Amino acid sequence: xxxxxxxxxxxxxxxxxxxxxxxxxxxxxxxxxxxxxxxxxxxxxxxxxxxxxxxxxxxxxxxxxxxxxxxxxxxxxxxxxxxxxxxxxxxxxxxxxxxxxxxxxxxxxxxxxxxxxxxxxxxxxxxx
Amino acid sequence: xxxxxxxxxxxxxxxxxxxxxxxxxxxxxxxxxxxxxxxxxxxxxxxxxxxxxxxxxxxxxxxxxxxxxxxxxxxxxxxxxxxxxxxxxxxxxxxxxxxxxxxxxxxxxxxxxxxxxxxxxxxxxxxxxxxxxxxxxxxxxxxxxxxxxxxxxxxxxxxxxxxxxxxxxxxxxxxxxxxxxxxxxxxxxxxxxxxxxxxxxxxxxxxxxxxxxxxxxxxxxxxxxxxxxxxxxxxxxxxxxxxxxxxxxxxxxxxxxxxxxxxxxxxxxxxxxxxxxxxxxxxxxxxxxxxxxxxxxxxx
Amino acid sequence: xxxxxxxxxxxxxxxxxxxxxxxxxxxxxxxxxxxxxxxxxxxxxxxxxxxxxxxxxxxxxxxxxxxxxxxxxxxxxxxxxxxxxxxxxxxxxxxxxxxxxxxxxxxxxxxxxxxxxxxxxxxxxxxxxxxxxxxxxxxxxxxxxxxxxxxxxxxxxxxxxxxxxxxxxxxxxxxxxxxxxxxxxxxxxxxxxxxxxxxxxxxxxxxxxxxxxx
Numbered sequence: 093x094x095x096x097x098x099x100x101x102x103x104x105x106x107x108x109x110x111x112x113x114x115x116x117x118x119x120x121x122x123x124x125x126x127x128x129x130x131x132x133x134x135x136x137x138x139x140x141x142x143x144x145x146x147x148x149x150x151x152x153x154x155x156x157x158x159x160x161x162x163x164x165x166x167x168x169x170x171x172x173x174x175x176x177x178x179x180x181x182x183x184x185x186x187x188x189x190x191x192x193x194x195x196x197x198x199x200x201x202x203x204x205x206x207x208x209x210x211x212x213x214x215x216x217x218x219x220x
Numbered sequence: 221x222x223x224x225x226x227x228x229x230x231x232x233x234x235x236x237x238x239x240x241x242x243x244x245x246x247x248x249x250x251x252x253x254x255x256x257x258x259x260x261x262x263x264x265x266x267x268x269x270x271x272x273x274x275x276x277x278x279x280x281x282x283x284x285x286x287x288x289x290x291x292x293x294x295x296x297x298x299x300x301x302x303x304x305x306x307x308x309x310x311x312x313x314x315x316x317x318x319x320x321x322x323x324x325x326x327x328x329x330x331x332x333x334x335x336x337x338x339x340x341x342x343x344x345x346x347x348x349x350x351x352x353x354x355x356x357x358x359x360x361x362x363x364x365x366x367x368x369x370x371x372x373x374x375x376x377x378x379x380x381x382x383x384x385x386x387x388x389x390x391x392x393x394x395x396x397x398x399x400x401x402x403x404x405x406x407x408x409x410x411x412x413x414x415x416x417x418x419x420x421x422x423x424x425x426x427x428x429x430x431x432x433x434x435x436x437x438x439x440x441x442x443x444x445x446x447x448x449x450x451x452x453x454x455x456x457x458x459x460x461x462x463x464x465x466x467x468x469x470x471x472x473x474x475x476x477x478x479x480x481x482x483x484x485x486x487x488x489x490x491x492x493x494x495x496x497x498x499x500x501x502x503x504x505x506x507x508x509x510x511x512x513x514x515x516x517x518x519x520x
Numbered sequence: 521x522x523x524x525x526x527x528x529x530x531x532x533x534x535x536x537x538x539x540x541x542x543x544x545x546x547x548x549x550x551x552x553x554x555x556x557x558x559x560x561x562x563x564x565x566x567x568x569x570x571x572x573x574x575x576x577x578x579x580x581x582x583x584x585x586x587x588x589x590x591x592x593x594x595x596x597x598x599x600x601x602x603x604x605x606x607x608x609x610x611x612x613x614x615x616x617x618x619x620x621x622x623x624x625x626x627x628x629x630x631x632x633x634x635x636x637x638x639x640x641x642x643x644x645x646x647x648x649x650x651x652x653x654x655x656x657x658x659x660x661x662x663x664x665x666x667x668x669x670x671x672x673x674x675x676x677x678x679x680x681x682x683x684x685x686x687x688x689x690x691x692x693x694x695x696x697x698x699x700x701x702x703x704x705x706x707x708x709x710x711x712x713x714x715x716x717x718x719x720x721x722x723x724x725x726x727x728x729x730x731x732x733x734x
Contacts, residue, residue: 148564284651290666
């Protein structure tokens with residue numbers, strides 16, 4: 093089955109960079125959003141398998157968007173990708189229900205590892 | 221090979237330490253000024269040889285070099301020196317130790333990883349000595365060696381602001397030699413200078429370490445007493461007066477007695493500036509002169 | 521200003537630089553809190569292109585909420601080169617003295633309060649500039665060295681940055697962030713005025729950075 097991936101980041105370059113890190117030998121359906129609010133709306137509509145989320149964005153921040161998405165779907169798989177590496181920020185998003193936090197600049201193997209782990213967890217959750 | 225020669229030939233100190241603070245390199249200049257050969261100190265933790273270096277600022281600087289490749293600077297103005305080396309300056313012994321200006325930065329290996337840091341030590345004792353002398357000239361009176369009028373004005377404003385902020389107080393004593401013109405006219409200017417020096421040195425010896433004595437004008441002096449209320453300042457002033465009066469001053473074949481008139485005042489929050497307080501002291505001094513001299517008048 | 525911008529860097533290049541700065545300053549903030557034991561908040565940096573002759577006015581506009589300012593200036597020197605100007609609001613030096621908790625504050629002479637204040641600004645400025653510039657250079661695969669910082673304390677904001685300080689024919693790429701310290705309340709701006717001659721290298725470095733993701 094083709095996986096749906098939603099990328100929420102205000103920087104088009106950052107979205108492009110993230111897409112390029114995803115393994116080329118698999119098929120994905122990509123969706124992009126430029127801020128937290130767009131991200132939440134697209135989430136409702138598309139129900140993506142995995143959501144990559146930046147934190148500092150205009151209109152609605154990643155912090156708020158994560159909370160909104162978790163309200164809609166408690167099993168949402170949100171991988172936070174951020175330049176803010178302070179422990180307090182990491183703790184906040186994990187407490188809100190994000191699956192894991194990756195630090196920018198992102199690397200291919202790091203993204204791949206996170207993706208596999210998230211898919212794994214999601215499938216196990218579905219079986220239960 | 222060539223670089224190694226430069227390392228030992230240049231007239232500046234270079235040392236290299238690793239992330240564990242062990243000395244890796246200690247150039248010839250360092251050997252000369254520290255008295256330790258490179259063999260003595262190589263591989264040794266620098267804090268073992270120089271325990272005073274183990275302080276917050278030094279450790280923080282090292283951390284910023286190792287963690288993000290920063291450069292750090294230790295100015296002579298604030299730090300005086302990094303390592304206690306004996307000064308070999310010919311300009312006298314103004315300073316106990318060589319004055320140093322130091323910088324610190326990262327050294328990377330072929331993979332750009334920061335493995336060591338260098339410290340460069342420059343001897344700035346001569347410059348610091350000149351600067352110290354200039355500063356002295358700027359704030360001191362050439363004849364008497366006590367502080368000058370310019371410094372009084374600076375200090376007064378500083379003290380005024382401090383008291384205003386911390387609701388504290390200070391007193392100001394202003395005094396003037398009585399009939400000083402007669403001394404100069406009768407015995408000549410060298411004798412006048414002799415009296416001015418005598419007064420300066422007697423009053424300097426009488427005040428506390430925290431007090432300041434200034435030559436305000438020709439034969440006029442000021443004394444600033446921090447944290448002192450008016451009553452206490454009046455007592456001090458009267459001691460000055462009695463002390464000067466009791467001196468038999470011998471100049472060449474003459475014996476002279478001189479007296480001083482004194483005005484005293486205290487800081488009050490209503491004053492607009494340091495200069496206001498000076499004016500009040502001057503007013504009190506004027507009254508002391510008017511009412512017979514050789515006396516202390518206070519004004520609140 | 522956007523017309524000039526596209527002359528110098530393409531909009532893709534600006535986006536990439538913006539993203540790299542987000543990353544660099546995010547990491548700097550975390551490094552800083554480790555070195556000076558307090559949380560430093562750096563705002564999302566932004567990029568502007570300003571004619572050097574207008575730089576004076578530009579900087580003044582950004583600091584006009586402060587009547588008096590202190591400036592720490594430091595040159596950075598690599599393939600990436602320019603001037604870092606760190607502008608603190610009045611009184612920052614005194615706030616930061618407490619933050620640094622240095623142990624060597626005895627034996628200070630006349631005028632020493634000012635010296636301590638300016639030296640504190642120098643040290644904090646040096647660390648802040650080093651962290652931001654260093655990270656940015658590192659992500660662009662460059663290594664920079666620094667000249668010793670210089671400081672101007674408590675100057676009237678209107679005449680603090682001399683108009684003739686920079687080469688008039690150049691356009692400066694300004695990378696600006698504002699910062700504040702969680703403890704102590706000192707605030708200010710950091711401007712990186714990048715030299716025009718770095719532009720060729722910068723374009724190439726941005727290109728190389730992006731190539732990792734193709």
